[in-house]
Amino acid sequence: MNSSDAEKGTILIVDDLPANLNLLRSVLEPEGFRILGSTSGAGALGILKHARPDAILLDVTMPGMDGFETCRQIKAIEELKSVPVVFITARHETEAIVEGFKSGGEDYLTKPFNRQEIIVRVQSHVEKSRLRFLLSERNRELEKLNLELKEAMANIKTLRGLIPICSFCHKIRDDKGYWEAVETYLQRHSDASLTHGICPDCQKKNFPDI
Secondary structure, three states, X not given: OOHHHHOOOEEEEEOOOHHHXXXXXXXXXHHOOEEEEEOOHHHHHHHOOOOOOOEEEEOOOOOOOOHHHHHHHHHOOHHHXXXXXXXXXXXXXXXXXXXXXXXOOXXXXXXXXXXXXXXXXXXXXXXXXXXXXXXHHHHHHHHHHHHHHHHXXXXXXXXXXXXXXXXXXXXXXXXXXXXXXXXXXXXXXXXXXXXXXXXHHHHHHHOOOO
16 A cells, blocks of 8 residues: 555454455455454554544444443543544444444444445545544644743733833832833843944934034
């Protein structure tokens, strides 16, 4: 499989019968999906410790941990809550379908399945999964930027209100009643850096020959 195939999406297939797993693999791999496989719920949870698929196809009737319990445990993992779980099972009864949605599944397909329907539904779930993941990442970035902005604003020193200044020497009176040079006052109450120069009026007054 080349790199363009991997970009189509990664699917985890969980079915205790290798024949069913291989059948789904034969349908989805030619469409460009990367396939991960497991024959048990416990095995699937082990894979999910190291991989985040774009969608999970999950059988219901499996020995040990069934599909419903597997789905509940998957959805209990914060990083996997948004990964869509699609049940694929031979169980047609309404109670099983309802239980599938209650356990956190987003779709429920019954066997025998239609190949084109599987492809279309998987593509749809993968696209929505990737959009949700992208939105989640953007939200995290915005939260980080918002926090950095708040920290930056907290560090900014500002001058507000009326500032007493001498009409003659232009010294400023601080909050404790002491008079100090404008340069000293500004440096203590703001993040500004000062540089000295001569305005045109002072230049004419003090250096008339220049």
